[in-house]
Every structure is written in C-alpha cells, then in structure tokens.
Amino acid sequence: MPPGRLLRIQVTGRARAGKTTVRNALSLLSAEETAPIDEPGQPDPILDADLVLYILAGSLRPADRRALATVPSERALVLLNKADTIGTRWSDAATAAESHSAALGLPVYPIVAALATRTRAGTLTDADMRTLRRHRHRTDPACTLAPDLFTTPAAGTDVANRQLLLARWALHGVACALAALHHDPALSPCSLLQILHSASGIDPVHHELHRRHELTSAPCRS
Structure with missing residues (x-):
C-alpha cells in the first residue's frame, strides 16, 4: 500500500x-x-x-x-x-x-459487538446502578438466560426498572454487571463500564x- x-x-x-x-x-x-x-x-x-x-x-x-x-x-x-x-x-x-x-x-x-457499541456510547446511570445493586445477589445464570426470566415479577416489584436496564445493556451486559457487583459491590459506574467493555x-x-x-x-x- x-x-x-x-x-x-x-x-x-x-x-x-x-x-x-x-x-x-x-x-x-x-x-x-x-x-x-x-x-x-x-x-x-x-x-x-x-x-x-x-x-x-x-x-x-x-x-x-x-x-x-x-x-x-x-x-x-x-x-x-x-x-x-x-x-x-x-x-x-x-x-x-x-x-x-x-x-x-x-x-x-x-x-x-452490541455490548461494545453500548459501552462506547452510553454510561451507567444512577438508576442502572440501583437496579443492578438491588439484584446483584441473583448469581444463578438461569436468571439472565432470557428477558422474561430476568424481569419476572417474582424477583420484585421493580419490573419496569429491570426492563429498562435490559433495553440499555441487553442480557449479556446485565449478566456481566451482576457478576462483577456480586464480587465487588463498591464498584463505581466508571469501573463497571470498563468491565462491560472488556466483556464485549x-x-x-x-x-x-x-x-x-x-x-x-x-x-x-x-
């Protein structure tokens, strides 16, 4: 060339x-x-x-x-x-x-690629972090195998918040974020975004x- x-x-x-x-x-x-x-x-x-x-x-x-x-x-x-x-x-x-x-x-x-695009263009909001921290104990992989499993009313009254979280970060992003926060609940939004970027x-x-x-x-x- x-x-x-x-x-x-x-x-x-x-x-x-x-x-x-x-x-x-x-x-x-x-x-x-x-x-x-x-x-x-x-x-x-x-x-x-x-x-x-x-x-x-x-x-x-x-x-x-x-x-x-x-x-x-x-x-x-x-x-x-x-x-x-x-x-x-x-x-x-x-x-x-x-x-x-x-x-x-x-x-x-x-x-x-979809997660990489989200981490390039988006940030984890306070609402995202609250929802993720609320559900960080849900470490069973089955809960993020399908949207309806993650947003089931049986997991709490914040169904709309979980639906919004899925719309923003998709199942793979949510699963990675939950695992990271389960390991370290004190992660900042910036650190968690870096983890999600790496997970892409x-x-x-x-x-x-x-x-x-x-x-x-x-x-x-x-």
Missing part, C-alpha cells in the same frame, strides 16, 4: 451477522460494508480491500469458507459476533472460535486492527 494512503477496509459476512454493529463498535466509519455473502439470486461481493473483516454469527457454513478462500490470510480478520448467544458461558464462545479458527486456518475473535471482547480486535494497519502501512525495505 502506498505510504500515506488510508487503509481500505471491507466489513462483510452473511445477512444478519451484525456487520453494521461491528462497524460501529470499532468506529470504522470509513469502512465499506458489503452486500451479504450468499444472498439468494445475487453474486457474492468482491473482497479486494487491504483488510477484510469477515463477520460470523454462529456456525461456519460453506458460503463463509468459499468467501474467505478468496482473501489472502494476511488481509483477513474473522470475528465471531454475538458470542453471548453461543452456549451459556464465554468459554463456550471461545471454544467455538477455536474450532472455526482450526477449520479456516485463521485467527477468529469472539465478540459481542472488542479490545483484542482493536489491538489486532492497529497491528495490521502498522504492518500494511509500513514502508517496504529492500
């Missing part, structure tokens, strides 16, 4: 993989979001950018393999989005990412993007 030229990035993947959310989570406003891979009746987009962010959501399919086979490994970065929907623990998503990585011969990063898995992707950018933009030496 000629010195001084901006890195050209494409964000791609199958429909509903979360391409736009990932783009926002990484603040890649100048990145190109392609048409979906494997769209019925449509050709796959040409993946020819300096860096291709390939977004997976769930299982690896033949269309994903076919598309990634057209991209040199040094120009591909694979993100397993919606990692919070894989199994019941982060280790389940990490195992899935390792399996996909072995199949593709590429590193695969598990992330929850987005930081390793930021670091890898920075590394790829430096490698790609470095002047060639004879």
